[in-house]
Amino acid sequence: MFSTNTSTSLAIETASQWLKRGGLVAIPTETVYGLAADARNEQALAKIYQAKNRPKTNPLIIHLSTPSAIEGYAQNIPKSAYNLAEHFWPGPLTLILERHPSLPKIVTANQESVALRIPKHPLTLELLKTFGGGLAAPSANRSGRISPTTASHVKEELGNKVDYILDGGPCEVGIESTILLLVQNKPLILRQGSITAEMIESVIKQTVLIREQLNSNRLSNISKLSSLSSLENIESPGSHLSHYAPELSLFLINAETLLINVRDILENKKEKVNVLSFQPKPSFFNEECGIWIEADKYSTQYARQLYAHLRQLDTHGTCCILVEAPPEKEKKGGEWSAIWDCLSRASTREF
Ligand code: TXA
Ligand code: MG
Secondary structure, three states: OOOOOHHHHHHHHHHHHHHHOOOOEEEOOOOOOEEEEEOOOHHHHHHHHHHHOOOOOOOOEEEOOOHHHHHHOEEOOOHHHHHHHHHHOOOOEEEEEEEOOOOOHHHHOOOOEEEEEOOOOHHHHHHHHHHOOOEEOOEOOOOOOOOOOOHHHHHHHHHHHOOEEOOOOOOOOOOOOEEEEOOOOOOEEEEOOOOOHHHHHHHHOOOOEEHHHHOOOHHHHHHHOOOHHHHHOOOOOOOOOOOOOOOOOEEEEOHHHHHHHHHHHHHHOOOOOEEEEOOOOOOOOOHHHOOEEEOOOOHHHHHHHHHHHHHHHOOOOOOOEEEEOOOOOOOOOOHHHHHHHHHHHHOOOOO
């Protein structure tokens, strides 16, 4: 799809020049678009934090082009890291390892660990080779907002704060990479993504823990709730986590009570409402009522479209976004579990 013809070669060369000059370049990956800078250029790294309005305490992921490059960025690397790199890179798995002392402190936010991955997108892999070094890249959104999955989302988010956008089309996976902490005895998933605990266990033959499942009763909490008024009282689950939130309030609602809540907003509150549901749009829900998106029932497609859908539903003049809760069956870190994670972060609001 992205054969390196003259125009893509030119785009990659331009992107590389900007990076060498200490600029910021938005890069396509299979997960979401990243806001990239030279991982060894402190001034360029500082610009990332500034452009995103990101707290300086939040470290960045460094993107590499070959597994052997990890040795320049990490030390005391366990064998499991090499095994995982071989199986899943390029791909949506980020490994947290002990940082190499040569790295600027700003890239790891002063932490002793570093996050590394090889992204699976032909343009960005080509760019990494042309540039010839690691690229630090958080998601290319303003801090706390929904991650971008197209070049135009990046433009909406960052406007002229980014020097160049490498347009690689819509992201294939659509949700952020799985983050695996490998600096302690028990591997721990810090952020769920499309590479699941089971997939990782099958490679390293070790039990993998999921942080969310260690300290959260989120799923049972939400499934018990029946009406919007009770949802408004929900105790903020995982409020210590970062939020990938639309501007409108977002509520996760059970299938059985979705229509009751929709009618309540339209008829009693006399407001518009935007809905993401597995159910087709009901006949009473006309254009005046808001936007109704029928979601895909397959997790892969659901994830791919999720952030674009949330952006589309985040319109002014509407009371809120109601999202029908997705299936809960794969609690051991299946893709629905990662989607749950994204949705519950989006539905948690920080004041
Ligand atoms: O799919 C992805 O991972 C995308 C694409 C662009 O690669 N990147 C991404 O970056 O989602 P960002 O910055 O939006 O999220 C990275 C997360 C942050 O929550 C950060 O705190 C965590 O990774 N992180 C980075 N370095 C870490 C470290 N050394 N220890 C623990 N967490 C770390
Ligand atoms: Mg992010």
